[in-house]
Amino acid sequence: MQLLWSLPSLLLLAGGALSFQLNPRQNARRAPVSGSKLDAVENLGIVGGGTVGGGIVEILESNRDLFTRMTGKEINVARLAVRDMGKPRDFDTPSSVVVSDNFQDILNDDSIDTVVEVMGGTTLAKDVVFDALKAGKNVVTANKALIADCLVEIEDLVNSVNAKRGSEKPVEFRYEAAVCGGIPIISSLQGDFVGDEITMVTGIINGCTNYMLTSMDRDGLSYEESLKGASELGYAEADPTLDVGGFDARSKLKILIRLAFGIDVSEDEISCKGIPDLTKEDFEYARMLGGTIKLTGVAKKVADGNIAAFVSPTYVDDEDTLASIAGATNAVEVQSKNLVRSTYTGQGAGRYPTANSCINDIVKVARGDVNPLPFNSKNTDGVKFVNDYKSKFYVRLRYRDMNGITKDCGQLCADNDIGIYSILQNPIKNRNDAAFVIITESVKLSQVKKFVSAIEGLDWCRGDVFFMPLLRDEDVGA
Secondary structure, eight states: OEEEEEEEEOOOOOOOOOOOOOOOOOOOOOOOOOOOOOEEEEEEEEOSSSSSHHHHHHHHHHHHHHHHHHHHEEEEEEEEESSOOTSSSSSOTTOOEESSSOOOHHOOOTTTTTTEEEEEEEHHHHHHHHHHHHHTOOEEEEEEEHHHHHHHHHHHHHHHHHHSSSSSSOOOOOOOOOOOOOOOOHHHHSSSSSTTTTEEEEEEEEEHHHHHHHHHHHOOOOHHHHHHHHTTTTOOSSSSSHHTHHHHHHHHHHHHHHHHHHOOOOOOOOEOOOOOOOOHHHHHHHHHEEEEEEEEEEEEEEEOOOOEEEEEEEETTTGGGGOOTTTTTEEEEEEETTTTTEEEEEEEEHHHHHHHHHHHHHHHHHHOOOOOTTTTOOOOSSSOOOSOOEEEEEEEEEEOTTTTHHHHHHHHHTTTTTEEEEEEEEOSSSSTTTEEEEESEEEHHHHHHHHHHHHSSSSSSSSSEEEEEEEGGGOOOO
8 A cells, every 4th residue: 555645835925024023021922813812822932034934924924813723822923033133034023023133032031832943053053942941841943953963862851851840741842844844754753653663764855956866867967967956946055065965864864763763873874875976877777777866865674673774876766656756856655564655745845845844833732732752762672773784786887998897897796795687888989988887686785885895996997886776676677
């Protein structure tokens, strides 16, 4: 069975000029909705007045009455902390909102129930999140980097704070927007697989690189051309290293590993290969095989019951659901014993998709939903992380024509116990700079690394050898 969840982007448009009005009262509360007898209020302090922060304010203002009916409370943005008070904003701020450039104003305001952190980074943002929790305030955040870096610390702090609250309602830590923006993968892993056993999580979890790879495949662009296009559309940062190097996807994968398998893994332990070494030639060979190339994050149970994971370009067959995920779209596939295969697809970034996930968390907190285990339970069965895995591999070698190349490859494959499934080669145009591809049988990553290292030491090999796993072994034969 396959479940396909598609999330359309929110089309909420803000109008009007920017207007900040500072309220000098430290503990100001917004008046209830006109004509309402409602006294209950959920006061928010938003830290970050950029793209996502503006989206949150807009959605809250556009749907105020609906959220009041859903939660029994008026959800009120009481304070907004921004880095630069003089910077123009592209959203209207309600006149009752107290705007300042000091996030401590939010933390020190006893009337604030929930702190929404959308400033990003891992320094000041960490202070905001940790101090808010220590002050007994709920936290909603979209900060994947902070969570990936401090997951265990956050979990310990939430447990410590709530242990001291006794019979008081526990503080909530919510982070739906931190992984894949508008896709509700966090809440799904928290609640939809409690009676199931997850065996694999696979994701196209970086929109910038998926846009680039789509351009390279469909439009025949080079890596450099596709990166330029991504930059022009705002998908790539000025320094795109986190995206194209696979590091952004690795941070998200670490969080998914904890939720799906209950183990904490250092990001540095997760094998990570980005897309800069991919060429037009690789997409030509992928088409010869009947598929395409996607940057994926994969975590899966291996033969001994332990967990292996990687971020890498992967060959994906055209009939695979993930092959059809184009542009900046994200997708996460969860394989499990009961549901078999569930695929979630939607917008992984952007103002309204990310703000929408923050809003969902805010509404849950205002409604009184309680999740005592924001990262799910830790695994207590002795499951460990292993940074080696088995797969069929695509290995592309560049060479200058010499006698004995085929013999060398065959011998080194035999030396490393690697079976060859097939060899691919386009017509040779330059005998001093040609290429061919080996598709291996299913072998360990460590075996392929040894083979590649040996090949790169031979006279005929030109430059580094490129290799990547196939997403599924069955994609090229039994």
